[in-house]
Amino acid sequence: MSDVPTMGELLGDDALNNWGKWGPDDEVGALNYLDAAQVLRGASHIRSGEVFALQAPMGHPHGDPVFPGRESINRTNVLDESSWDEGREGAPAFPGGLHYADDKAEIFLQGSTQYDALGHVWYDGKIWNGYDARSTVDGLAKASVQPIAERGVAGRGVLIDMARHRGKQWLDKGETFNHTDLEDAAKAQGVELGRRDILLIRTGFLGYFYSVPAEEFYADFVEPGLTYSRELVQWFADREIPNLVTDTIANEVTKDPVSGVMLPLHCALMRNLGVVLTEIVALDKLADACAADGRWDFLYTAAPLNVVEGTGSPVNPVVIR
Numbered sequence: 001m002s003d004v005p006t007m008g009e010l011l012g013d014d015a016l017n018n019w020g021k022w023g024p025d026d027e028v029g030a031l032n033y034l035d036a037a038q039v040l041r042g043a044s045h046i047r048s049g050e051v052f053a054l055q056a057p058m059g060h061p062h063g064d065p066v067f068p069g070r071e072s073i074n075r076t077n078v079l080d081e082s083s084w085d086e087g088r089e090g091a092p093a094f095p096g097g098l099h100y101a102d103d104k105a106e107i108f109l110q111g112s113t114q115y116d117a118l119g120h121v122w123y124d125g126k127i128w129n130g131y132d133a134r135s136t137v138d139g140l141a142k143a144s145v146q147p148i149a150e151r152g153v154a155g156r157g158v159l160i161d162m163a164r165h166r167g168k169q170w171l172d173k174g175e176t177f178n179h180t181d182l183e184d185a186a187k188a189q190g191v192e193l194g195r196r197d198i199l200l201i202r203t204g205f206l207g208y209f210y211s212v213p214a215e216e217f218y219a220d221f222v223e224p225g226l227t228y229s230r231e232l233v234q235w236f237a238d239r240e241i242p243n244l245v246t247d248t249i250a251n252e253v254t255k256d257p258v259s260g261v262m263l264p265l266h267c268a269l270m271r272n273l274g275v276v277l278t279e280i281v282a283l284d285k286l287a288d289a290c291a292a293d294g295r296w297d298f299l300y301t302a303a304p305l306n307v308v309e310g311t312g313s314p315v316n317p318v319v320i321r
Contacts, residue, residue, distance in 0.1 A: 029274020
């Protein structure tokens with residue numbers, strides 16, 4: 001549409017950015033905030049020793065929640081007990097008679113609970129830290145998911161349950177909230193959002209995905225989520241948030257309701273500030289536990305797969321509270 005501004009016009013020539021803050025060769029951005037002190041700070045919030053693994057299943061019979069244009073995992077058996085049936089060839093004959101199962105999968109690296117590489121999105125020919133967007137051709141030579149995987153993620157996590165705060169099982173399609181809404185929900189929950197916290201936001205929308213037919217979920221596709229404003233971007237910058245984690249496919253409302261621009265926060269937060277984005281995270285069980293005892297902070301850890309030049313990677317984040 002001609003009346004929709006370009007990303008550069010929306011964010012402005014004076015858009016906040018952290019390029020160069022951690023040197024000209026940096027590829028992990030705001031994860032640099034998670035130093036040893038932050039890891040220890042996160043560990044200090046372990047109270048009961050409960051462990052929550054947050055990855056959504058891959059290959060669910062209902063289908064997997066993926067952004068339109070991507071596909072669910074395609075997993076196939078290579079070997080199983082039928083491979084040794086009479087008349088079949090190709091199964092290995094090991095001394096001692098060992099049989100085993102083997103399988104392979106074709107996946108979108110961002111087709112499950114996943115971390116985005118900082119070079120995953122861009123505008124005006126530049127990715128994170130000012131690297132040339134041509135560095136993405138045939139694989140991310142800069143700011144791929146590999147440096148994130150090699151580093152790992154650990155720190156104090158805080159869960160803000162926007163769905164519960166608004167008295168809903170899940171937020172509606174296109175329902176929005178901003179940083180002041182997050183602060184209001186945190187206050188109601190009795191938790192403080194501190195500097196360098198890993199921010200988890202539950203909308204309930206992943207539960208909605210599994211509760212309705214795919215045709216309903218993807219009809220007029222627009223997810224609930226944060227909306228762009230300069231004030232919100234400044235809020236993320238001031239709080240030095242290293243990692244945004246949500247239960248939606250795109251971390252933000254799919255199309256900004258004011259400007260009409262698709263996914264502006266991917267550019268404002270990830271491309272410009274270096275905030276790492278984590279999507280499709282299963283937060284319902286964790287949220288129930290937090291609501292039950294009123295503890296909404298914990299140690300959050302994650303390590304995406306070490307994919308050379310990858311634009312993203314599946315991950316199974318682990319929370320210990």
